[in-house]
Amino acid sequence: MNWITLRTQILDLQIVGLYTLPNGDTLPAISIDTKLFPPAGATVEGLEVVVIPATRIERTQYLGRGILNYEGECLIRQFNPVNDTLDAIQKLSPLFNRIRVAPRVFPSTGFAEIETVTITFEYFGEHD
DSSP, X not given: OOHHHHHHHHHHTTOOOEEEOTTSOEEESEEESXXXXXXXXXXXXXXXXXXXXXXXXXXXXXXXXXXXXXXXXXXXXXXXXTOOSHHHHHHXXXXXXXXXXXXXXXXXXXXXXXXXXXXEEEEEEEEO
């Protein structure tokens, strides 16, 4: 999976919100495989998408070749109390193969503006 292409495809959906950094700069609220982003003190508006490419890896044999089956997660958080994550799930799902959508975590007391859902996806790579 080409992560730069995936990031561009997600941005093209025009569903992500904004990170506001401590210095006042704003960036799209999307993070792919980094533990340092967004930096401490950043705030989020709207929808945040966090893609964690490899949470589990399995190696299998297929026709004499080693196939690596990667499993990753796409975490979606909606910080806007007026919107939910359903539209984002519908738009993001076609970008991943073999997905499983976890139950939605609805807003709760103290976190009334945040709704969360996780999409688990699989992708493959050859390995001899």
